[in-house]
């Protein structure tokens with residue numbers, strides 16, 4: 001009998017997934033797949049649960065949670081070179097990656113999709129020693145999910161990120177960085193940078209519409225230092241789904257990026273919604289790094 005390992009975050013996304021747990025297990029069992037379950041919280045040893053996955057004749061590793069839980073699983077898969085296909089059930093506060101790979105919002109439809117067994121290799125980003133599936137970023141607004149109060153997050157979900165971001169706006173100062181891509185080196189005074197593996201951030205899936213998790217490249221978006229008025233116009237453009245063409249935006253596709261902080265203050269970079277490694281950053285796209293149900 002084939003098996004899946006199901007990892008779920010009981011605290012994610014206002015906890016709606018737990019009500020569907022039995023239905024999901026039933027769906028796998030109907031298809032002769034045995035389910036072993038792992039309920040995550042901060043103190044549990046997920047590594048122990050996953051590290052021998054290559055030798056266990058698994059159909060897949062299934063994660064029901066948000067970007068943060070997927071990030072934890074992907075880091076373990078990369079560190080142990082686990083090649084078992086990964087399936088995503090979007091059950092978190094922030095499901096940017098699941099949206100990028102078009103996983104349905106309905107949990108049952110998700111399982112149906114996973115049972116079709118359409119497995120493809122996808123890229124993973126690496127920032128110093130930490131892997132990311134979505135985005136590595138620093139500067140204005142970029143660590144709102146990290147800073148958002150847990151109670152606020154549970155009460156209003158994703159809106160909490162915008163509330164936290166808006167609070168930050170008034171005390172923010174730009175900082176200068178030296179950036180090295182595959183073909184260019186430049187120094188710029190910036191508000192923020194975002195390095196995407198997929199194409200979605202803060203639920204805005206159209207942010208960089210032609211980026212892919214299968215092209216072996218990262219999408220670097222830099223928003224230069226500009227005044228509040230210009231920044232407002234820029235945000236409006238992005239929200240309206242316009243292409244990233246603006247004098248205050250630098251947009252590049254590249255496999256490797258080095259970022260060194262020169263002047264000014266900036267919080268530690270954020271990686272998939274959690275605190276990432278500190279500057280200087282060496283960021284790479286690891287092509288086709290993990291197998292995934294798409």
Ligand SMILES: [Mg+2]
Nearest residue numbers: 197212213217
């Ligand atoms: Mg890419």
